Amino acid sequence: MPAEVLSYFLKNSDRRLRLTFQVVLQCAPFLKGLKVSCVISLEEVLYGELAELLRDTGIKYHRLSCLEGKCLVLFYRPAELERYLDSPKIRSLLREYGYDNMNLDGMFCRLCSRIRDFAKQGMGFPHEIGIFLGYPADDVKGFIENEGRRYLMIGYWKVYSDLTRARMIFKEYDRAKNCAVNEFITGKSIREIAV
Numbered sequence: 388m389p390a391e392v393l394s395y396f397l398k399n400s401d402r403r404l405r406l407t408f409q410v411v412l413q414c415a416p417f418l419k420g421l422k423v424s425c426v427i428s429l430e431e432v433l434y435g436e437l438a439e440l441l442r443d444t445g446i447k448y449h450r451l452s453c454l455e456g457k458c459l460v461l462f463y464r465p466a467e468l469e470r471y472l473d474s475p476k477i478r479s480l481l482r483e484y485g486y487d488n489m490n491l492d493g494m495f496c497r498l499c500s501r502i503r504d505f506a507k508q509g510m511g512f513p514h515e516i517g518i519f520l521g522y523p524a525d526d527v528k529g530f531i532e533n534e535g536r537r538y539l540m541i542g543y544w545k546v547y548s549d550l551t552r553a554r555m556i557f558k559e560y561d562r563a564k565n566c567a568v569n570e571f572i573t574g575k576s577i578r579e580i581a582v
Contacts, residue, residue: 406433407440408571411580414462415567416543416560418446420582423471423521424463426451434458444581449495452502459502461519465491468519476524484515494519517544525549 409429411418417425437448437460451459469491471477481487484501486494501513517527522544529538529547538545539553543560546553570580 402433403436403440406436407577410440410462410577411567411571412564415564417462418567418577418581419563421556421559421563423468424461424519426459426461426516426520428457428459431456431458434460440577442578444578446581451495451499452506454506461495471521472518477518480518480524480527481515484513486515520544523548523553526553 406429409427413427414425416422431453434450434453441448441462445464446462447465449461449463451461453459472481472491472494481494486497489497498513498516498519502516505511505513514527514531517530518524525548526544526546530545533547535545538547539550540546542553542557567580
């Protein structure tokens, strides 16, 4: 996509247009049903626009943090995210980080608290956030064990296992992004773009 197109939408004075484009661009694999969730950082003044933007889509959102005029927001479809987080391998990994016997709201509360604690200490994000984003459990564990180094490939996440599968997923995500952005440019709404 030409840089001029990106710049036009991301710097547009129409706040709603700018927000919609940001969600389409950054959440395309999620909108197209390829991911269980996504996270974006958006201007705090735009946060209030999300309810109307996502109305009638089945998509929910949760503010994970807000700092210096920016909000970190997780988008998800509740049933899909709950089913994913309840799988044995994921549940086991989450337990290691204190997410034991919690429903989704409890997990969000814990994640928000950990994000806040990490931010206060200048440590970035708690690494288990990758679990909430649907990254493969082996890659989340690999990232933690290798402290973000010695990865096989970097793309939508750092890959530590199953390089072939990750490449295929990244290509699907790229196709989803092109598709979603093209649909947006031709006038489709979030409700029409999201599957």
